[in-house]
Amino acid sequence: MAPPLRPNAVAFISPQNHPILIRTFEKGDELKYHYVAHTSLDVIEERTNGPTKSNDCYLGLLYAMDDIAAYGYITPLKMKIVLALPLTDSVVRDAEVIMTFKALHLAYYHASSNPFIRLHDTPAGVGSAKWKRFRRNVDEISRAVGGGSVPS
Numbered sequence: 297m298a299p300p301l302r303p304n305a306v307a308f309i310s311p312q313n314h315p316i317l318i319r320t321f322e323k324g325d326e327l328k329y330h331y332v333a334h335t336s337l338d339v340i341e342e343r344t345n346g347p348t349k350s351n352d353c354y355l356g357l358l359y360a361m362d363d364i365a366a367y368g369y370i371t372p373l374k375m376k377i378v379l380a381l382p383l384t385d386s387v388v389r390d391a392e393v394i395m396t397f398k399a400l401h402l403a404y405y406h407a408s409s410n411p412f413i414r415l416h417d418t419p420a421g422v423g424s425a426k427w428k429r430f431r432r433n434v435d436e437i438s439r440a441v442g443g444g445s446v447p448s
Contacts, residue, residue, distance in 0.1 A: 301392055302442035304364060304380045306434055307333035308404060311374035317427075319434050328364075329380055335359070336366050336378045344370060353401075354394050369397040377401060396441050403433040 307329065308316040320329045339358040355368035360383055369377040377400050381388060407430035 300442050301388065301396060302382060303396070303438050304382055305329035305332065305378075306380075306400060306438065307336070307376075307378040308400075309333060309337065309376040309378065311376075313337055313376075317431070317434070319431065319438075321438055332361070332364060332366050332380050333378050335361075336368055337376070339366075340368050340370060340376055340378075343368075354390070354397060356390070367393050367397075369401065371401055375401075375404065377404075392441070396437065399437045399441075400434065403430060403437060406430075407433070 302321075304322055304325070305318065305320045307318045310316050315330070315333055318326075318330055318333055320326050336358050340355060343355055343358075353369055353371060355370060358366040358368045358378070360366070363383050365381045365383045365388070367379045367381065369379070371377070377397055379393065379396060379400075381393075407427065
């Protein structure tokens with residue numbers, strides 16, 4: 297049996313390519329995962345604007361760098377989700393990654409459909425107190441998928 301996925305970070309990126317939330321699950325590597333999120337945008341743009349367009353939301357493995365494998369997902373409204381997993385010798389099944397992406401997409405959908413939250417008006421964005429439940433849901437999904445530690 298394959299070991300469970302252990303996400304290192306999750307990034308939610310707006311259709312205008314602005315990071316909405318970059319949630320890291322390892323201490324001290326926040327800047328590294330900002331870099332992973334931004335470099336993933338180039339690969340996502342290449343795959344979605346290329347000559348062979350697919351209607352599939354799951355983009356698969358975007359790239360591997362040092363000890364990280366970056367996977368991508370793009371919603372029908374062009375919201376991008378990047379999942380950074382540790383690069384190991386074990387096999388990562390696409391079904392598990394797709395299930396994780398769908399859960400993350402649903403968490404964002406529920407948060408953004410709240411009529412009392414404005415998506416892009418506050419300078420703090422998802423860092424504000426109104427988005428606390430969304431951040432908590434992302435942490436719960438990470439914990440359920442990988443059983444790892446989550447920042448408080």
